[in-house]
Amino acid sequence: MATVLVVEDDETIGQTLISSLRIHGHTAQWCTTGSAAIDSAKNQPFDLALLDLGLPDMDGIDVCRRLRAALPVCVLVVLTARADEIDVLVGLEAGADDYLTKPFRLAELLARVQAHLRRGPATPSASTSATSPFGLDELQIDTAARRAYLGDSEMVLRAKEFDLLSRLAADPGVAITRSTLMAEVWDQNWYGSTKTLDVHIAALRRKLAAAAAASGCRAPEIVTLRGHGFRLEPSVAVDDSM
Structure with a gap:
């Protein structure tokens, strides 16, 4: 299946995510700080990362940028309690592919994970040749x-x-x-x-x-x-x- 990095400082949420991901066949690693997540990203590749923006040691947006630089092909999903569109835009501009606002349903998060892992780059419609500009x-x-x-x-x-x-x-x-x-x-x-x-x-x-x-x-x-x-x-x- 996939190798997933979970960056979440809340113990209950972190344990739940790790357990659920492993039950679904994924290999999951859990970090509770931004610095630990960045170190992990430098040492091994991940297929997908779940990043809580509210971390205790670093600004979550900065962590997002550094994870994107270290993992250019990884799917990066931010978890945020900041529901305002401007905050979501900042996260996406920092390199995230998607976001979920807290509180979220575990079923929704797992479905998003599966959707991102299944999905390759989109292609134009059949009416347009994919090889011609x-x-x-x-x-x-x-x-x-x-x-x-x-x-x-x-x-x-x-x-x-x-x-x-x-x-x-x-x-x-x-x-x-x-x-x-x-x-x-x-x-x-x-x-x-x-x-x-x-x-x-x-x-x-x-x-x-x-x-x-x-x-x-x-x-x-x-x-x-x-x-x-x-x-x-x-x-x-x-x-x-x-």
Whole structure:
């Protein structure tokens, strides 16, 4: 199965997570401090890490960044009592792939773990060749190299951001449901909240806007379709003569 790192200073939660992961066939290691987790990450690879942001010795966001640097291909899920979106965004920007807010149900956490471990990189829809670059406006997606460009400038995207942008760009102008995005970018058996999708959409919008401002290129717009999903469409040209 998988090798999982649990970083949690609460003894009850830590023991429960370790026991449950081992019952499900995973190899699990438990650290109660950020420094111990960083040392463990330097000494052995992990497939997935569960990181509590409220640690006694270090700031959890800093631990997140250092774990991401030490474990670039590890799935990193943060556990946080900070429910505000800005706190979740900070965690995702620090390198996390997903998050759960406390208190959480053990069944939901285990289902998320299984979903992440099953899921490989998402691929564009069948209507688009995965080996041919494609895009909209001045955005170009190269799925073979897993790189995205706005004009001549490469965008720096995290794994799920790239997968999500690729899926939207594969069918420009088409309304794609939330359930389709969750199934194809995360997992078809996703369990629990889909707020992680909204957080990733918000991050993508910021990065597209920043890249457009820096390069002077036109970036497509991610349109929210309330009660349905999202659509990627060309930016609206501004008439400078007006």
